Each structure stands twice: as C-alpha cells, then as structure tokens.
Amino acid sequence: MKPIDHADATPEVQAVYDDIQQTRGVPDVNNFWKMAANHPATLRRTWDSLKEVMAPGAVDVLTKEMIFLAVSITNGCTYCIRSHEAAARKAGMSDAQHGELLAVVGMANETNRLANGYQVPVDAALLDR
Amino acid sequence: MKPIDHADATPEVQAVYDDIQQTRGVPDVNNFWKMAANHPATLRRTWDSLKEVMAPGAVDVLTKEMIFLAVSITNGCTYCIRSHEAAARKAGMSDAQHGELLAVVGMANETNRLANGYQVPVDAALLDR
Amino acid sequence: MKPIDHADATPEVQAVYDDIQQTRGVPDVNNFWKMAANHPATLRRTWDSLKEVMAPGAVDVLTKEMIFLAVSITNGCTYCIRSHEAAARKAGMSDAQHGELLAVVGMANETNRLANGYQVPVDAALLDR
Amino acid sequence: MKPIDHADATPEVQAVYDDIQQTRGVPDVNNFWKMAANHPATLRRTWDSLKEVMAPGAVDVLTKEMIFLAVSITNGCTYCIRSHEAAARKAGMSDAQHGELLAVVGMANETNRLANGYQVPVDAALLDR
Amino acid sequence: MKPIDHADATPEVQAVYDDIQQTRGVPDVNNFWKMAANHPATLRRTWDSLKEVMAPGAVDVLTKEMIFLAVSITNGCTYCIRSHEAAARKAGMSDAQHGELLAVVGMANETNRLANGYQVPVDAALLDR
Amino acid sequence: MKPIDHADATPEVQAVYDDIQQTRGVPDVNNFWKMAANHPATLRRTWDSLKEVMAPGAVDVLTKEMIFLAVSITNGCTYCIRSHEAAARKAGMSDAQHGELLAVVGMANETNRLANGYQVPVDAALLDR
The missing domain is CATH 1.20.1290.10 (AhpD-like)
Incomplete structure (x- = not known):
C-alpha cells in the first residue's frame, strides 16, 4: 500500500x-x-x-499526549513514539517533563514484571474498592 | 514464596x-x-x-500515577492496575479523569497496531527533530 | 550471523x-x-x-494467514508483518479484506485494554462453558 | 467501579x-x-x-471473531479470550477450527520471536510491494 | 473445554x-x-x-528453565510462571538465583522501554557484527 | 534529542x-x-x-546476559537485542548456545499463548508452593 x-x-x-x-x-x-x-x-x-x-476534558491535552506516548513506548511502536512525542512537545512538554515521563514508563515496566514474577497476591484493601 | x-x-x-x-x-x-x-x-x-x-518534579504526582496506570493496563498486570489505580485516586484522580485515561489508553493501543499494520513510513518532519 | x-x-x-x-x-x-x-x-x-x-484443514489457508498476520501486527514484528501480508495476499486476500483485518486487530487491541482497565469480572455465563 | x-x-x-x-x-x-x-x-x-x-463485510463474522480471539490470546486478556471464544462459537467455530486457531496463534508468537532474535533482514521482494 | x-x-x-x-x-x-x-x-x-x-545441550537445563521463566514473566502468563518456576526449582534454582533472575527481568523490561523512549540509534559497532 | x-x-x-x-x-x-x-x-x-x-552473584554474568537477551527478543527491542547479544558474546556465549537460547525463547512464547488460549487451570500442586 x-x-x-x-x-x-x-x-x-x-x-x-x-x-x-x-x-x-x-x-x-x-x-x-x-x-x-x-x-x-x-x-x-x-x-x-x-x-x-x-x-481537552477532565484531563488536559498535554497529559493525554503524555499518556499516549507512554503506551506507545511500552508497545515499542516507533512511528507512534515519534508522532506523539512531537504532539506532546507541541502541547508544551518540556525536556524535564519528557525525561520524567520516560523514567516513570521504565519503572512501571520493571515493577509490572516484578509483580508478575513474585505472583503478588492482591491486598484485601485493593479488592474492596 | x-x-x-x-x-x-x-x-x-x-x-x-x-x-x-x-x-x-x-x-x-x-x-x-x-x-x-x-x-x-x-x-x-x-x-x-x-x-x-x-x-513530584516537573511532572506532578497525579500525572505520574496516571502514566504508571496506563502502562500497567497496557501490560495487563492486574496487581499493578489495582494498586496504581488506588494510588492515582489518592493523588486526586476523579471518575471523569479515570474514564478519559482509559479511553486514551484504548485508542493508543488501537492506533499503535494500525501504524504497525499499515507499516506507516515515518514523516520526514518527525525524523528531523 | x-x-x-x-x-x-x-x-x-x-x-x-x-x-x-x-x-x-x-x-x-x-x-x-x-x-x-x-x-x-x-x-x-x-x-x-x-x-x-x-x-489447509478445518481452517482454510487464507484465514490461517490472516490470523498469523493479526498476531504479528499485535506483536509489532516488522519482518513477520511484511512476510505474512505477502503470504495472505498470495492466498487471495483482497484490499477490502486487508482493510477489515486491520480494523478488527485495532479494535481488539483497544477493547483488550478497556477490559483490563475496567477490571471487568467474567460473566457467569462465560465461565460455565 | x-x-x-x-x-x-x-x-x-x-x-x-x-x-x-x-x-x-x-x-x-x-x-x-x-x-x-x-x-x-x-x-x-x-x-x-x-x-x-x-x-459482515469482505470478511465474514466467524473469521472476524477468530482474528479477535487470536489477538486477545496474544495479549493474554482473560476476559476477552472467554467472551470472544464464546462469540466465535456462536458464529459457528467448531472444535477442530478452535484447535487449529490456537496452533496458528502459538506458531505465530514463536516465529515472531525467532525473526526478532535472528534480526532477519527484510527480503527485497517483500519491500518492493 | x-x-x-x-x-x-x-x-x-x-x-x-x-x-x-x-x-x-x-x-x-x-x-x-x-x-x-x-x-x-x-x-x-x-x-x-x-x-x-x-x-540438555550447549545450554544446561537449569539455564533453559530460567530463560523460559523470564519470558513467561515478561508476557504475564500466570500458568507458565507457576509451572516453569516449579521446573526451574526442580532443576536446582536456589532462592538467591530466583531473586537475581527476577531482578534481571525487571531491569531488562525497564531498559527496553528507555531504549524505545529515547529512540536510541544502534551503534555502528553493534551493526558490524 | x-x-x-x-x-x-x-x-x-x-x-x-x-x-x-x-x-x-x-x-x-x-x-x-x-x-x-x-x-x-x-x-x-x-x-x-x-x-x-x-x-556476578548467585547467577553468573553469561546467564544474566542470556536472560536479558531473552526478554529483549520477547519485547522486540532491536537496540536491546543487538547490544545484549554483543554483551552475551563478550561473556562467552557460543553459536550453539545462542541457537539454543533462541529456540527456548520461541517455544516459551508459543506455549505462553497455548496456555492462554486453552485457559489452563493452575494445577493444585503448583499452587501449594
């Protein structure tokens, strides 16, 4: 195509x-x-x-673009990373915010696997919600 | 264990x-x-x-927790979804913000695969950055 | 290598x-x-x-290649997308079928994350099977 | 919720x-x-x-449900696997078709990683399309 | 079934x-x-x-089971984590080895996303291989 | 950047x-x-x-690099595959070990999806651990 x-x-x-x-x-x-x-x-x-x-709604456009970028990085979609990084920049993302976003995405992917690997049982307080 | x-x-x-x-x-x-x-x-x-x-830094705690939750949903980590949804709520996430977060995560996962499936070439303007 | x-x-x-x-x-x-x-x-x-x-068996070759392509798109494997798109075309996949395949793959990836994000409890009728 | x-x-x-x-x-x-x-x-x-x-369109409903199921299995979404397996059954999927679907999904996930692991260069014939 | x-x-x-x-x-x-x-x-x-x-071959059984477990944790497959953790234990995996395995899997998942997020260009020395 | x-x-x-x-x-x-x-x-x-x-600890450096490579292949991170394949080679990975590693990673990704697709119930013996 x-x-x-x-x-x-x-x-x-x-x-x-x-x-x-x-x-x-x-x-x-x-x-x-x-x-x-x-x-x-x-x-x-x-x-x-x-x-x-x-x-824009209850969540502002910058935050939405940062969430979109976080998902795209997790999935390893090069096109999506480049286009939504550009969109987040256009919506005002600074270098410092970009750096912190990447750090959070990295830690989330790490601790997701630690939770899997340790087969952590869900706390009762988290199930009651 | x-x-x-x-x-x-x-x-x-x-x-x-x-x-x-x-x-x-x-x-x-x-x-x-x-x-x-x-x-x-x-x-x-x-x-x-x-x-x-x-x-808290250049990105506030609520936004960081929403990014963490977005990654956990994408990876399908039940423990992480429940614990970071609780953390985001504690940091002030409203029902409306939660609903919009889930909608963005869903769309990002959809369009990531459309970009893969169509093998979209990266625009020159996105490579120049 | x-x-x-x-x-x-x-x-x-x-x-x-x-x-x-x-x-x-x-x-x-x-x-x-x-x-x-x-x-x-x-x-x-x-x-x-x-x-x-x-x-070919209970499932025909075209359908098998379309399933293979759907998995490859979900995993973001470029080599596999290109080779199995070619194989599906060879087995008779039309432009219209390709377009609908990509739409289904996109929606499945979206709703998979909505199901994760909402932590949807499995319906009793689905467990009885 | x-x-x-x-x-x-x-x-x-x-x-x-x-x-x-x-x-x-x-x-x-x-x-x-x-x-x-x-x-x-x-x-x-x-x-x-x-x-x-x-x-139903260029692709019939059974095939669409089988593609949806293949994606859900790849992503490991339990709710989605159970609900779309039920939907595929309702659309006519036989035991034999189900078995072949699972075999294809398994092989696709295996060869996707072999292609990654061997860093297979895309054949010129696949790029010319 | x-x-x-x-x-x-x-x-x-x-x-x-x-x-x-x-x-x-x-x-x-x-x-x-x-x-x-x-x-x-x-x-x-x-x-x-x-x-x-x-x-057993060029790679011993314990190492093979640890690799299998690492993949299963990354994919979040509960059944596979439990069965291959048991298999690795049977092949001799100690508590300390298990702990180090989980730490490596966590770090790999983190740095995979940092590499994605920073869109790190492949070093010339890595391409020459 | x-x-x-x-x-x-x-x-x-x-x-x-x-x-x-x-x-x-x-x-x-x-x-x-x-x-x-x-x-x-x-x-x-x-x-x-x-x-x-x-x-080096309870797990040797070669095994750690092979685990790291297995995760990177599963996630499809090209940079990580190339850099950790080089690191594993430097730590002593032979051609035969590399070939067996890729075979294990492929099979793990296949059987992870068969376990998902068949919705295999966890054996009591695996839960007792």
Missing part, C-alpha cells in the same frame, strides 16, 4: 483530511492518515474517535 | 518498610513490598528508584 | 530448503529460513511445525 | 444497551458494557465502532 | 502422556497437556518440540 | 561515563547511555541499578 495524498483522494477522504488540518492547524496530514485512507471507513472512524478522545 | 511481614523481617528490610510507611503515610506496606522482601537487595533498590522517580 | 544461501548450506539444510521451495512453489527461500539455518535443528523443527500447522 | 445494570442506567446508557441487545439478539449485555457504562462516552463510542467493525 | 485425564484419552494421547511421564519422572501430566489434548496434533507436536528444545 | 558525547557532558555525566568505561573496560560508552544522559538522574540511577543487578 502507498500513502494517499490529498490531490489523489476521493471527496470522502479529502473531507476527513480537511477536518484534521483545521482541527490541528496544520497544512497537511501525517503519513498515518495517508495510509489509513486506503480503507476510508477506518480513516473516518479512527479520526472521529481520536478527535473525541484527545479533546 | 510468602509475603514477609514487618515482625518477621530483618532489620535491613524493616528499615525499608519504615521508610515506605513514613513517605506514604500508611500503617503497613502493600504485598508488593512484602514479596520483594524475599530478595532484600531488590526491595531496597526498587524502593529507592520508585521513591526518586515518583516524587 | 549471516543468511546462509543454498549453495553454501550443508546437505541437511539444503534438504529443508528444497522441501520449502517445493511445498510453496518458490525458487528460493526467504531470509527467515536462511537465518534460522544458523541452527539447523531450529530450521528443521520450525519448518516441520509450520508446514503442519499452516496446511 | 461497579457494573451498571439496565435498571440503574441513564436513558443514554439504556439506549446503547438496547441496541446491543437487539443487534446481538441477547436478553442482557455482558459485564464489559456494564463496566464501560461508567464513562458513557466510552460506552457509546466503543459500541458504535465495534458494531461497524465486526459487521 | 475440559482437561482430558489419562483414563479418558485415546491411545494416541495416552502415548504422549506416557512419554511425558517417563521423560520427566512424574506420575501424571500437568493440566497444560490435559488441555492441549483437546487437539491431539497440537499435543504431540508441542511435546515433541519442547522435549527437543529443553533437553 | 541527540546523544551527548563525553567531551560535551557535564562533570556529573562524565563521572557516570567514566565508571561505565572502567567497569566494562571499554574506551567509550554506547549510545544508550549517551541518550539517557539527556536526563542525568535517569542516567545515574539506571547505571547504578544495572551495575548492581548484572554483577
């Missing part, structure tokens, strides 16, 4: 691209969207969902 | 338990620490690291 | 290469096999297993 | 429950939906997406 | 059970094999492969 | 680099450390932990 540029896209796909560009204030969409456009229903559904989920 | 209670622990382990209890303001440590105490060097090192990494 | 070509291989390895080429109707084996040949027992055992498991 | 039953739900949530029940021909919704209902926007969005993605 | 006991198994399955019992010097096989017996081809193939791979 | 060379580093970072070089007997540190140096606290903490965990 090849990325589909705006000029080569169907009107249905162009409408999604236009909404992404307007919502994000960018002149063109990333390759992620140009590849997803190979299946227009996936493009539209994924954008609609992402637009809703990543909008 | 069995969890090691304070009364049955060596002075070295008790000193770590005491520091956890004082730092967190809790009367007893969780099972995670009582299991890690089976290898005292792991107990001490993990606590020292976690204490440093999870302290 | 380097890939081992047919001309440089031992008779034992050549026999496996020949069986792969005949079974699949290809003039040469992929790099996966040329690398596995560095440990001939792994080459032989993996090919014997794959040949048995991927043969 | 607790599962939210139909009787205790808001009209917005009840409307989603009703659509799930009608679409699937079941008298009640699974715990997955009753937990997701704690964040109504997630409930609605996830159901709308799942309904669209899992509908 | 239900576990299949020796008395209820076909002669083909019983022959595999007998080989497992003799090879391992145990009076009965674990539930893993009793479940796999629901698909006799998977039972036979998996046992044949495991018997070959886990036999 | 860019790798930070010794000449451009702060005295705090240089001290860590010097300790790595002396401990390992190498003239320069790998890119992993040069990237981690962007957050000096992470550099220092990670090195202190790794130095302690990877030192």
